[in-house]
Amino acid sequence: MNDASIKAVLGPTNTGKTHLAIERLCAHSSGAMGFPLRLLAREVYDRVVAIKGEKQVALITGEQRIEPEGARYLCCTVEAMPRTANERAFVALDEAQLSADRERGHVFTDRLLNARGREETMLLGAATLAPMVKALIPGAEISERPRFSTLTHIGPRKLSRLPPRSAIVAFSAEQVYAVAEMLRRFRGGAAVVMGALSPETRNRQVELFQNGEVDYIVATDAIGMGLNLDVNHVAFAGLTKFDGVRMRRLYPAEMAQIAGRAGRHQRDGTFGTLAGGGGKAGPAPEFTDEEVYAIEEHRFAPITKLFWREPEPRFANIPTLIADLERPPEHEALRLAPEAIDLATLKRLAEEPFAGNVRGGGMVRRFWEACSLPDFRQRGPDVHARFVARLWQDLSQGYIGADYVAARISELDNSSGDIDTLQGRIAAIRSWAYICQRPDWVLARDEMASRARGVEAKLSDALHARLTERFVNRRTAILMKSLGQDASILPITLAEDGTLLVEDEAMGKVEGFRFEVDPTANHADRKMLLAAAEKGLPRILGERAEELAVSDMADVELSRGAIRWNGHVLAKLQPREGQVKPALEPSREISALPEKARQALLQAIDGWLEKKLEPLEPLRRMHIASANPEAGSQARALLLNLISGHGFVTREQAGIEHLPKDMRPFLRKIGVTFGALDIFAPLLLKPAPRQLLNSLGIDRRPLQEAMLPVIPDAKKLPSGYRHAGSQAIRLDLAEKIFRAAHEARAKADKSRKFRLDLSLPISIGLEEKNAERLLGQAGFRVQHAKPLAEEVFGPPRPASWEWRPSHRRKQRQRLAQVQPPREGSAFSGLAELLKQG
Secondary structure (H helix, E strand, C coil), X not given: CCHHHEEEEECCCCCCHHHHHHHHHHHCCCEEEEECCHHHHHHHHHHHHHHHCHHHEEEECCCCEECCCXXXXXXXXHHHCCCCCCCCCEEEECCHHHHHCCCCHHHHHHHHHHCCCCCEEEEEECHHHHHHHHHHCCCCEEEECCCCCCEEECCCEXXXXXXXXXXXXXXXXXXXXXXXXXXXXXXXXXXXXXXXXCHHHHHHHHHHHHCCCCCEEEECHHHHCCCCCCECEEEECCCEEECCCCEEECCHHHHHXXXXXXXXXXXXXXXXXXXXXXXXHCCCCCCCHHHHHHHHHCCCCCCCCEEECCCCCCCCCHHHHHHHHCCCCCCCCEEECCCCHHHHHHHHHHCCHHHHHCXXXXXXXXXXXXXXXXXXXXXXXXXXXXXXXXXXXXXXXXXXXXXXHHHHHHHHCCCCCCHHHHHHHHHHHHHHHHHHHCCCCECCHHHHHHHHHHHHHHHHHHHHHHHHHHHECHHHHHHCCCCCCCHHHCCEEECCCCEEEECCEEEEEEECCEEEECCCCCCHHHHHHHHHHHHHHHHHHHHHHHHHHHCCCCCEEEECCEEEECCEEEEXXXXXXXXXXXXXXXXXXXXXCCHHHHHHHHHHHHHHHHHHCHHXXXXXXXXXXXXXXXXXXXXXXXXXXXXXXXCEEEHHHHCHHXXXXXXXXXXXXXXXXXXXXXXXXXXXXXXXXXXXXXXXXXXXXXXXXXXXXXXXXXXXXCCCEEEECCEEEEHHHHHHHHHHHHHHHHHCXXXXXXXXXXXXXXXXXXXXXXXXXXXXXXXXXXXCCCCCCCCCCCCCCCCEEEECCCHHHHHHHHHHCCCCCCCCCHHHHHHHHHHHC
16 A cells, blocks of 8 residues: 555654544544553543444454444454454554564564555654654654653652652562552552553552542553553652563663653643662662653654564464564564564474374464463463463364363452452453453353453452552541641551551550550650550451451460460360350450450350360260250269269269169260270270360360370379379270170180280280289289299290179179168168158
8 A cells, every 4th residue: 555644643642642543543434543551442442432332343452352243443452453454444553662662562563564544544652763664664654743741850759758649650569569558658548550450450540549539659660651640740769670681771762651641731740760769779769861851852762673573474384383483574674573472382382292283274373373372470481381281282172161261260250369369360360361252262252251351350349459458548648638646646557576556666566465565665755656556456456356357267276274376365264064165254455355356256266166176075965964854863973973084984983883774875875985994985085185175274184195005104194094004004995905804704614714815905005014904903813824844845824814803893793782672661761762862
């Protein structure tokens, strides 16, 4: 087509270039405009819709498509911009100087060279692009537009002295957060704009600033790309940035692009640096005289090379595709673009085994389209390549399944987490939004795309809320303008180490929920600050209590009859009659918390304690059974002895001789074992319940934490053990040995003596002599055989055993078998009185 129909409108920011292009677009019967950011594409789309109507305008970006049937006007990102000529009457390319950008420059160069309108083509950009337009499009009409307002350098300004309606520009997320945090503390807050934010979040943050809710906006250099803001002053927090290869100082043209956000239309603007921001890195940044002159007069070194990459490579095979993409340009004004993420991904995946199956022009083209998926997550070439490789597994077969895509989208549908977590999820959902927009990649494309946009909107709302919550304090914004001597209005914060800060002055420390005043904070000139700390404590401690209540309480523990958090007592435990679960007696600090926070914390502690006491379920059942009237007085007496013994009691102390035999099944049902020497609940002899009883302060006897089967003997044994000579054995294992001995006795002939194998107690860990002593407690007596004579050979004779209960045991058995008194006798009357009692 005739180059005379191509117009290059060049000039600095605030010259009305975009406004002019919109007017020309609407004057034609059809048209398309390409923008560097989808945020700008959306902004212009809304303006054109207001003029032409929704049915006439389409919006196409990598992650979103709004395409009414028969739409005549197209607003899109540069990557989505049509390349072929004569399809539309008018075509415009915005920010065309980005053709010199290392990462995306080759895309802009391609559109600059090939995207044409049937009747008119317009290139919008900086004046530094003029030599390249002349070299590459000789017949193009070039016009330069002056800036509507002036830019003036006013030097460095401290953060506390920045004028209202200022934008502070930083070049890392950490620096953005640090500056925004200081503005929140001293000026009531700031809006935050970064390239990593979704367009929805950026729009809502910009609204905070535009609506006057905050007077400051903190941003990365993304602010210089066409965002129309009501900014009077731009302050640079730094003058160096990482460009993907190295740390370097900003070029004067880049400085001007950012500083040009100050002043709109006829209102002049100012720019400067942020004083006091040097810190450990050195002195605060400052512009040189040459840079100030260049920015104020809009005079910059011209662009001498544009980045280029073959826009129409051959798809015969992967090596041919790579060779075409790496082929240098022929025109002297063009330079081969550095290896972008799409080409890096292609090269990595070309080395994988599955790449050998990518054959034919159609499949190679599809493979290249998959590799061209943008790295929204910014995780690096290796991680991105693995993600693309997983997608190709499905794409090589046809389509990505809707169920798989829906599952991935569902995983990201979570609006909890901090700012960085939400930014990561938004970046990930943008990848799936891009995938779902492809016409031939995903089954049920429209439904999946709608889901992805819905999740991105939800995450964007949550991120906006987190940013506003963290960096905007509307109350402080008002109070700082009229701060008097009222201590209650001073900003109070709690540092991570528990230091309570009032206006950055340390007033003391909060340990647990107790505030201890810093002894150095008693000076007269700090009385107001100390009063503010005391007034702010209920709120701060209430927030800490609510945070603890909704946490997993990983740092809460039972210890010495109290519930403790990081060593600080939250509540003491008071035993309750008839119940395992003790009553909570809140500490004085907890009782002083605000009502809502106190109730929430106590309720959370109560629920935590309920779950913690689950190993004591057998003891709880004993409490319930002891209150059951059907148990009978004898069974209740035994249960009360078991409860007071914390799960076990000797037969002598249990009073078992009075227990009716028909009550034993009732007790066994709730976990009670009737042993030869002890009555116990085996489940309560495990490590967890014994440790719990000790931590609750109920069982004050020594604790054997692991409840080992056999331990050395001691004068005061741990709970759940029985003496066995020089050793002690756990009650349930002792009972196992006793039962084995009774079984051996029952299998013997009618003679009283029998043989007993001691392999069981020895395998448990008892020494042979100690096993004999343990069995002796249960009435078993051993008689060792005489040793063999010297001239006799063979195994030693086995020992013989007999069961001889002690005299006291026999007496108890006789008492249990005594006949009831004769009816009508004095003893029968006494027995009746005893029953009634």
